[in-house]
Amino acid sequence: MTGRDQSESHDATPNVRQRIAVDRESVERGLASLVLTIIELLRQLMERQALRRIDEGDLSDEQVESLGLTLMALEDRMTELREHFGLSPDDLNIDLGPLGPLLPRDE
Amino acid sequence: MRAKTSAIWLYAVVPAAQRGAPAGLTGVAGEPVRLITGERLSVLVGDVPLSDFDHDPLRDHLEDLRWLEEAARAHHRVIDAAARSSDVVPLRFATLYHDEAAVRAVLSERLEDFTSALQRIAGRTEWGVKAYVDPDMLAAPADEPESDQNTPGTAYLRRRRAQRQGQRDARQRAAQRAEEIHTALADLAVGALQHPPQDARLAAYRGWMILNGSYLVDDERAQEFAAAVDSCDQRFPEVRLELSGPWPAYSFTTEDRERQGEQS
Amino acid sequence: MSTARDEHLPGQSPIAWQGQQIALVDLLDRVLAGGVVISGEITLCIADIDLVRISLRALVASVRAGWDTNTAGGTANPMAKGNIP
Numbered sequence: 001m002t003g004r005d006q007s008e009s010h011d012a013t014p015n016v017r018q019r020i021a022v023d024r025e026s027v028e029r030g031l032a033s034l035v036l037t038i039i040e041l042l043r044q045l046m047e048r049q050a051l052r053r054i055d056e057g058d059l060s061d062e063q064v065e066s067l068g069l070t071l072m073a074l075e076d077r078m079t080e081l082r083e084h085f086g087l088s089p090d091d092l093n094i095d096l097g098p099l100g101p102l103l104p105r106d107e
Numbered sequence: 108m109r110a111k112t113s114a115i116w117l118y119a120v121v122p123a124a125q126r127g128a129p130a131g132l133t134g135v136a137g138e139p140v141r142l143i144t145g146e147r148l149s150v151l152v153g154d155v156p157l158s159d160f161d162h163d164p165l166r167d168h169l170e171d172l173r174w175l176e177e178a179a180r181a182h183h184r185v186i187d188a189a190a191r192s193s194d195v196v197p198l199r200f201a202t203l204y205h206d207e208a209a210v211r212a213v214l215s216e217r218l219e220d221f222t223s224a225l226q227r228i229a230g231r232t233e234w235g236v237k238a239y240v241d242p243d244m245l246a247a248p249a250d251e252p253e254s255d256q257n258t259p260g261t262a263y264l265r266r267r268r269a270q271r272q273g274q275r276d277a278r279q280r281a282a283q284r285a286e287e288i289h290t291a292l293a294d295l296a297v298g299a300l301q302h303p304p305q306d307a308r309l310a311a312y313r314g315w316m317i318l319n320g321s322y323l324v325d326d327e328r329a330q331e332f333a334a335a336v337d338s339c340d341q342r343f344p345e346v347r348l349e350l351s352g353p354w355p356a357y358s359f360t361t362e363d364r365e366r367q368g369e370q371s
Numbered sequence: 372m373s374t375a376r377d378e379h380l381p382g383q384s385p386i387a388w389q390g391q392q393i394a395l396v397d398l399l400d401r402v403l404a405g406g407v408v409i410s411g412e413i414t415l416c417i418a419d420i421d422l423v424r425i426s427l428r429a430l431v432a433s434v435r436a437g438w439d440t441n442t443a444g445g446t447a448n449p450m451a452k453g454n455i456p
Binding site: 047050051054061064065066067068069070071072 | 258259260261262263264267268271
């Protein structure tokens with residue numbers, strides 16, 4: 001909110017509305033990217049866990065198939081949501097500073 | 108008693124034989140660069156306003172990337188100009204003293220350190236080598252797992268496993284390349300160290316940066332070193348190498364940094 | 372004394388020399404993390420620069436605490452920390 005906006009004529013209101021709309025959009029997008037990042041983290045963890053258990057051989061064929069279908073559906077859903085918010089895979093990440101990024105960038 | 112309005116920014120330590128700062132050189136605050144001469148060593152300095160360079164304003168400035176860029180380039184310009192006519196031991200960016208007496212005091216306190224640093228870098232130059240790889244070029248083509256339409260979930264997991272393994276293999280191969288290149292270059296240097304890979308958002312590159320090294324090389328071997336960089340570039344077609352330099356020996360001013368590298 | 376700078380002016384070698392604009396990241400790798408560190412009666416001490424680095428970390432990944440001490444012998448693998456871009 002700058003003095004300049006207030007001193008403009010009647011377009012002050014649409015400008016402000018426009019800016020608020022843009023702000024809301026970016027707030028939504030920010031929240032979406034945070035939430036999707038967490039979900040993506042969980043998806044990767046589950047995928048890793050599933051593959052490990054398959055390698056260990058303690059799942060039946062039916063369980064493997066069911067797990068695979070679920071993870072596949074989850075990945076598809078994630079992609080949909082990501083694209084809905086206009087987020088690229090790289091956008092889903094959190095920088096933990098000295099610890100590096102939350103999600104490995106190449107999985 | 109008048110309040111102090113300026114502080115002294117230090118650029119580099121040079122042998123006292125150095126007769127003066129290069130003419131017309133200006134520093135991080137646009138100030139003229141001058142020499143404070145001690146017995147055996149001198150230091151290139153500039154008087155900078157406390158309004159910008161006191162603790163709090165400076166800290167704020169350093170968080171502004173544009174300000175930081177301008178100041179870092181100015182700091183480097185001074186050091187680089189001085190390096191054209193003598194050995195220089197660069198000081199870390201943002202080394203500030205209250206007054207000249209304090210500067211002289213540190214010159215004599217650290218005489219030994221500075222003198223051995225000067226000896227260590229005499230006749231030597233720092234070169235930077237960065238190596239990049241396109242991960243797709245590293246991964247061996249994954250064997251297509253037999254896809255069974257009756258079990259798409261299982262096929263999916265097999266695919267994902269193959270992809271993960273492929274990524275792991277690519278990372279490993281990249282690490283090996285980086286190690287080979289670093290070793291080959293360090294062999295021609297008297298000091299070698301690796302910096303962390305640069306953030307892709309700031310450095311704007313594609314693929315992976317697998318090496319970000321600095322090498323202290325005898326000037327007589329500079330051509331040989333450049334040729335070695337070139338030959339590594341040829342030897343590893345999937346790796347792209349970039350040579351930067353010549354740099355004043357920023358990365359090799361202290362003893363332990365030199366020990367980290369292979370000695371020749 | 373002759374330095375490498377005297378012998379290798381820009382344009383005399385196929386490899387890119389420093390005659391062109393120096394990349395900021397390359398510069399920061401060196402001026403922020405390199406150079407002699409001295410403390411004492413200074414107005415901004417190095418520890419404060421570490422704080423600044425932390426606040427710049429989203430932009431400048433050239434300095435990580437303790438990184439330099441981990442690269443002894445050049446065996447550290449930059450990618451082992453999962454920082455591949």
